Amino acid sequence: MASRRFSKGITSLVLLSSLASPSFAGGLERGGYNIDLLFDNSRFAVQSGATFVMPQRKLKNVRDTDPTDGLGTNGIGGGSTTADDTEDYWIPYLGVKVGFGDAIDCMGDFSTPFGAHTNPGADWLGVNDNIETKISTRNYGATCSYRFDMGPGQLRLIGGGFYQTVEGFKTRLVAPIPGAAALVYDGTGRLDLADQAMGWRAGIAYEIEEYAFRASLVYNSKVKYDNLTGTVDLTEVPANPANPYLGVVTPVYGSAEAPDSVELKLQSGIAPDWLAFGSVKWTNWSVLQSIAFCPKANKGVVACGAGSQLTSLDLFYRDGWTISGGVGHKFNEQWAGALSLTWDRGTSQGYGAQTDTWTLGAGVSYTPVENVEWRLAGALGIMTGGESGTYVYNGRTYGNDVSYSFGDDLVAALSTSVKVKF
Numbered sequence: 001m002a003s004r005r006f007s008k009g010i011t012s013l014v015l016l017s018s019l020a021s022p023s024f025a026g027g028l029e030r031g032g033y034n035i036d037l038l039f040d041n042s043r044f045a046v047q048s049g050a051t052f053v054m055p056q057r058k059l060k061n062v063r064d065t066d067p068t069d070g071l072g073t074n075g076i077g078g079g080s081t082t083a084d085d086t087e088d089y090w091i092p093y094l095g096v097k098v099g100f101g102d103a104i105d106c107m108g109d110f111s112t113p114f115g116a117h118t119n120p121g122a123d124w125l126g127v128n129d130n131i132e133t134k135i136s137t138r139n140y141g142a143t144c145s146y147r148f149d150m151g152p153g154q155l156r157l158i159g160g161g162f163y164q165t166v167e168g169f170k171t172r173l174v175a176p177i178p179g180a181a182a183l184v185y186d187g188t189g190r191l192d193l194a195d196q197a198m199g200w201r202a203g204i205a206y207e208i209e210e211y212a213f214r215a216s217l218v219y220n221s222k223v224k225y226d227n228l229t230g231t232v233d234l235t236e237v238p239a240n241p242a243n244p245y246l247g248v249v250t251p252v253y254g255s256a257e258a259p260d261s262v263e264l265k266l267q268s269g270i271a272p273d274w275l276a277f278g279s280v281k282w283t284n285w286s287v288l289q290s291i292a293f294c295p296k297a298n299k300g301v302v303a304c305g306a307g308s309q310l311t312s313l314d315l316f317y318r319d320g321w322t323i324s325g326g327v328g329h330k331f332n333e334q335w336a337g338a339l340s341l342t343w344d345r346g347t348s349q350g351y352g353a354q355t356d357t358w359t360l361g362a363g364v365s366y367t368p369v370e371n372v373e374w375r376l377a378g379a380l381g382i383m384t385g386g387e388s389g390t391y392v393y394n395g396r397t398y399g400n401d402v403s404y405s406f407g408d409d410l411v412a413a414l415s416t417s418v419k420v421k422f
Helices: 005-008 012-018 178-184
Strands: 045-057 058-064 088-099 102-109 115-118 132-150 152-174 186-208 215-222 223-231 250-260 262-269 273-283 291-297 309-315 320-329 337-342 357-369 370-382 387-389 391-394 397-398 402-406 409-422
Touching: 088 409, 132 186, 152 215, 152 223, 186 250, 186 309, 250 387, 291 391
Parallel strands: none
Antiparallel strands: 045 088, 045 409, 058 402, 088 102, 102 132, 115 132, 132 152, 152 186, 186 215, 186 223, 215 262, 223 250, 250 291, 262 273, 273 320, 291 309, 320 337, 337 357, 357 370, 370 409, 387 402, 391 397
């Protein structure tokens, strides 16, 4: 039978051992949404941490679909048939939990749930598709729960909301620059975007503290970015009277959604000082297909879509599934450890490089005194191979500028955090 001391010493490792896995899951997943601090048994707790992720996706067998259009490397043809596509990144987290009486718990947190950074550079054959793309989010959340006795345990009702911001850019080669003009212009264009919006969450959990048992089901809503605004900068392309957007910066607008998700988490003591845990998560990444950006001057005059866009951010994701499971063990009153295995279904559908990922995570927890806990975790995973080429959406063909393949690539992550509780 698991004691309360067992519950407090082991359950914290459930998040720790799998913390790095969502950091390189499909879609634009980074830290995702995490409210595990809400379940801490202490009246007051503060947790701060960071994860450093090192994906190693390498593109190979790159082929410029139409090498005669002048959109090869630097607009003059040639270029590398390989490219290092991904960049390392940090994921910060800060959470504060407060308990009110015996029934109400609330937490506030800062996180970066979504993001992406690809940077194959300007020396590969796919510069007309991408030179560098970066998307970042910031999330400020507040979540509360009310719990009451039911049977041998307690039922917990969960609700909350969050404010989220997004910003990003994409740079690619848009026009060949022949002759002496290449000394002044490089032919690249850049899209910048930003917006902010609100979301909400609701859930339910059932806990039996005596057995370190917890089952939770939480829904996070979509975040509707209905007022995406930004600019398309084509000042690196010579002005042309036939195209008023060349040689200038044009304000643009668009709309997109960050996906909703549903996550089921389970954990239970299985023997003295041993805990088993698992989770299943669905994320609605298919809401992100081709995001059109249209001239702001045309807003309200012409609907923004494929026929009126100045540019687009093409993703073409399918829904994501993440399944994880593992075990934790308390070695003594100060040390505990956990192992987990995670599978994430790739969101790419023959366009892009997001394939299935398998990840092994491990973590340790050190509690030098009762109200301080330090955690260290790591993860090593394999991003499976595949290829990217053309993709047909709503009768239009995308991805017909470049094609490439990629093998099984490694990804690694390190995470550390400190919790202080009273």
